[in-house]
Amino acid sequence: MDSDLKKKILISVSVFVVIATVRVGFIFYARRDTGAGPKKPETTYSANLDDYVTPHKIVPYDVNSAKKELAGKPLWIKTGNFLPYYPYDAASHSVNFKRKVGLLPPLAKLQVKDVVLQREPVAIKPGQVAVVQKQIMAVFEKEGEPGTFAVSFGLNTGDDYSFSANEVFFFEDPHQLYKHWPADTWSAIEQHQAKQGMSELQASFALGTNISSDGVEYGNRTIEYANAGKPVTVVFEKNKAVTITPGKAQ
Numbered sequence: 001m002d003s004d005l006k007k008k009i010l011i012s013v014s015v016f017v018v019i020a021t022v023r024v025g026f027i028f029y030a031r032r033d034t035g036a037g038p039k040k041p042e043t044t045y046s047a048n049l050d051d052y053v054t055p056h057k058i059v060p061y062d063v064n065s066a067k068k069e070l071a072g073k074p075l076w077i078k079t080g081n082f083l084p085y086y087p088y089d090a091a092s093h094s095v096n097f098k099r100k101v102g103l104l105p106p107l108a109k110l111q112v113k114d115v116v117l118q119r120e121p122v123a124i125k126p127g128q129v130a131v132v133q134k135q136i137m138a139v140f141e142k143e144g145e146p147g148t149f150a151v152s153f154g155l156n157t158g159d160d161y162s163f164s165a166n167e168v169f170f171f172e173d174p175h176q177l178y179k180h181w182p183a184d185t186w187s188a189i190e191q192h193q194a195k196q197g198m199s200e201l202q203a204s205f206a207l208g209t210n211i212s213s214d215g216v217e218y219g220n221r222t223i224e225y226a227n228a229g230k231p232v233t234v235v236f237e238k239n240k241a242v243t244i245t246p247g248k249a250q
Contacts, residue, residue, distance in 0.1 A: 049180045053177050055170055058166065058171065062161050063115055063156070067114065069165075070112045070115055071114055071115060072112065073111075075112060076110070076169065076172075077104045078169055079208070080103075080105050080106025080108070080207070080208030081226055081227065082168075082208065083104045083152070084103055085151040086151075088139050088149055090139075097121060098121075101149060105192070106204070106205055107205060109142075110138070110140040111141045113141060115139065117134040117136060118134060118137050120134075132158070133155060134156045134157075136154035136156055137150040137151065137153075138150065138151050138153055153165045189202065189206045192206055194206050194234055196241050203223070203225070207232055207234075208225060209225070210223045214249070218239070219238060219240075221235075222236070222249055224248055224249040231246070232246055233247060
């Protein structure tokens with residue numbers, strides 16, 4: 001083998017060794033231990049997870065079946081600041097419709113004691129035919145508020161019963177149903193405060209039922225919430241609150 005060929009082989013081997021050394025060094029540099037430990041994945045929230053939540057529903061067909069479903073169990077208010085509730089006299093088994101206590105706030109927890117039929121007094125004008133219609137009432141106790149109360153969740157006329165229980169109540173703790181929501185979101189909800197980034201559902205949990213909106217496209221509209229007499233207007237874009245303004249919608 002002549003000297004020129006040996007030189008070319010030696011140069012090629014040297015170049016290969018240099019390249020390999022640089023590559024190995026780069027790999028070790030990229031994988032070096034900085035002392036910070038593995039990076040923890042950030043907790044994120046996707047509204048798509050809400051689509052997988054399937055709240056329990058009940059299917060009562062009369063008062064007795066409703067009593068079997070609800071008596072002795074807790075429930076939570078789904079339509080906050082919407083349902084009026086009244087004092088209930090257990091001794092006389094009667095609801096005092098003349099003295100409304102107030103509106104049940106969002107996610108209020110009620111302990112149901114009984115389900116009863118109660119006829120609300122109605123003034124009949126001369127010549128009018130009285131239709132006997134009764135309210136289907138859930139009798140309950142509420143933590144932090146002494147006494148026994150009642151709230152309507154259906155109507156009875158003759159043999160006909162109509163129930164709105166699935167529309168106005170949760171039968172499981174919403175904190176568990178939506179446990180994938182961030183802690184700061186739940187903190188704002190429990191303080192009945194809307195914050196930027198909330199979805200329409202989360203805002204309703206915080207402020208209650210809306211009283212008006214400027215459109216029908218869910219997640220892309222302006223909604224006014226009564227918020228227990230302290231109106232709040234929220235603008236949603238792509239189902240995220242972008243503007244929150246105290247007061248009524250203009």
